[in-house]
Amino acid sequence: MKKLSVKSVVAIGIGAALFFVLGKISIPTPVPNTYISLQYAIQAVFATLFGPIAGLLIGFIGHTLIDATSYGPWWSWIIASAFAGLVIGIATLKLDINDGLDVKKIIHFNVSQIVAHLLAWGLVASCLDILIYSEPIEKVFAQGLVAGIANMLTTGIVGTLLLIAYAKTVVKKGSLNKED
Amino acid sequence: MARIAILSYIKRKSLVHELTGTTKLIFFIAWSVASMVTYDTRVLICMLLISVVVFKVSKIKIRDISIVLGLAAVFLLMNNLFVYLFSPEYGVGLYESRTVLFTIAGPYTVTLQQLFYHLNMTMKVICVVPVALLFIACTDPSEFAASLASIGVSYRVGYSVSLALRYIPDVQREYHNISQAQQARGIDLSGKDKLLTRMKNSVAILLPLILSSLNRIETVSNAMELRGFGKKKKRTWYAKRPMKRNDWLTIGFVLLILAVDLVVTFWDGSRYYNPFL
Secondary structure: OOOOOHHHHHHHHHHHHHHHHHHHOOEEOOOOOOEEOOHHHHHHHHHHHHOHHHHHHHHHHHHHHHHHOOOOOOHHHHHHHHHHHHHHHHHOOOOOHHHOOOHHHHHHHHHHHHHHHHHHHHHHHHHHHHHHHOOOHHHHHHHHHHHHHHHHHHHHHHHHHHHHHHHHHOOOOOOOOOOO | OOOOOOOOOOOOOOHHHHOOHHHHHHHHHHHHHHHHHOEOHHHHHHHHHHHHHHHHHOOOOHHHHHHHHHHHHHHHHHHHHHHHHHOOOHHHHHHOOOOEEEEEEOOEEEEHHHHHHHHHHHHHHHOOHHHHHHHHHHOOHHHHHHHHHHOOOOHHHHHHHHHHHHHHHHHHHHHHHHHHHHHHOOOOOOOOOOHHHHHHHHHHHHHHHHHHHHHHHHHHHHHHHHOOOOOOOOOOOOOOOOOOHHHHHHHHHHHHHHHHHHHHHHOOOOOEOOOOO
């Protein structure tokens, strides 16, 4: 395996801290007991900027810390969080935000995150729930579907807005013009 | 917004505190694996009793962790409720017999098997809770990276974890500051606004947070690079402590539990202990 660069090590650490803090903050939705999970938007942005390993570890460390400090770790969902970060990171490897953002790139980012959350919550989380906790299939898939859609929407809206705003702050290559 | 109440390291003098971080990490992992694998009621009861005993030994008081326990209770309650709502007859299929106690309405009957299934599922989760809480409350965060490295995790990953623990309070404070500043400018995240507006508003807080975090990443990684981080294959840890007799005893004990757990769970070919047949 390629060694992690110093920058990735720090990005994972601080990304996980962000994931944790945002996971602890609840923004209510009209559905009772359901909150907007802003941490997945951040995870997607960091996975896009720093790659799949960063996405994976941010999800894993961040989610483990959230669970361990609130009600004991629920491993199947922790693994699903890590998996989502990994998939987004892999799918956006070729996506370079640093030279500007256009509609094509926004669609690329969103397709990646939708696929990632679909696989993570529709497949990984629910199968592990059945395997580890032996929960009924209907409950597991209903829960996975709701969580997956909520995370997709959050990442799609908040994540995209964050990427657009971030791309605006980066100075583009060749943005300087020679004065006549 | 008030400060977020979270569990953190509580310094006390106890047997559990004296164990090295490595021992506690191995205990925590083995315990999690053991509880995930089994569905055997006898094993779960034993694990639950042991975890209560360990909790007593640690001298952490119920008061210290009451918020966390409350959250765990709510979580478990919701989970049990959802499982029951979606398939009230799940236990019947699992334990291959049916003893109806009474009927609530329509398909919602209460069977002994379903109750037994709920009991097992709940115990499975509960027996990890004290151990997970103790792991957080009794392990010095600065020792944690050393423990990860000593069980074979790359020290870079260990360092990421300890950076995360180090920067959680900072990020929290920053989030708080930014959100207060934005609220002063009229940006609202509470239930009074529409959902979509709330999401848009959250960007106004998240963007400064991300940008300042990216700056921080730059600064910290430059500082680490200047000190030669990642140059060598191995590194030593200031907070690492040598293993003592009690550490080996604890590790031996938890591995024994794991072994017994696997044997009892699988030796009759089924994960479930079935008292109904």
